[in-house]
Amino acid sequence: GSELMAMLSIVKDLADLRERMDNITVAFDKRGNPITTGDLEVSGAMTAWMRNTINPTLMTTVEYQPCMVHAGPFANIAVGQSSIIGDRVGLKLFDYHVTESGFGADIGFEKFWNVKSRLSGLKPHVSVLTTTIRALKMHGGGPRVVAGLPLPDSYAKEDLGLLEKGIPNMVHHINIIRKSGINPVVCINSFHTDTKDEIAMVRKAAEAAGARCAMSRHWADGGDGALELA
Structure with missing residues (x-):
């Protein structure tokens, strides 16, 4: 198939x-x-x-x-x-x-x-790389995520150390896209558990890697939540 x-x-x-x-x-x-x-x-x-x-x-x-x-x-x-x-x-x-x-x-x-x-x-004309704070925490060595089960509580709490360890994975994906000659837009698919400091850390890392960065809250606000990304 x-x-x-x-x-x-x-x-x-x-x-x-x-x-x-x-x-x-x-x-x-x-x-x-x-x-x-x-x-x-x-x-x-x-x-x-x-x-x-x-x-x-x-x-x-x-x-x-x-x-x-x-x-x-x-x-x-x-x-x-x-x-x-x-x-x-x-x-x-x-x-x-x-x-x-x-x-x-x-x-x-x-x-x-x-x-x-x-x-x-x-x-x-453009490539959008979507990421989430919680995914980057998992990439940084966070608790195991099991499909069908609720996320561990630690993903809903601020953890800049765990996030910092996971960010290199995002940067690696940015670099893959840049090899094509396209500077990607990193879309932070934001959830209500994300903190300002966590968002700022991801944005800073994305921009330092040569990407543009935009917040998107379309999951909660629909199209209005994706205006910055658009």
């Missing part, structure tokens, strides 16, 4: 999908030569089955901004990007287009820049 999802992310049209469907390796013969879906003559049926999937799904946010949901940005099992087709539709219809690259800059942006951008020919 992940190979089909990867294709969905990077195809330009139905003909491109058909060609890629032909070339999926499913086995090897006794001489070690690849056996493809084209050899098995199943790629046509696979393309017919997938033909409607190349159309992005149009949805909206709670404030009615249009969003196109298309492909699965999971960079650990595939290319990790929302689709090229979705990007092209967005660029044609709207004044600006924000696209997602799954995971951090060390895997998501790397695949965006070195795979998706090369295939699409599209170059972004």
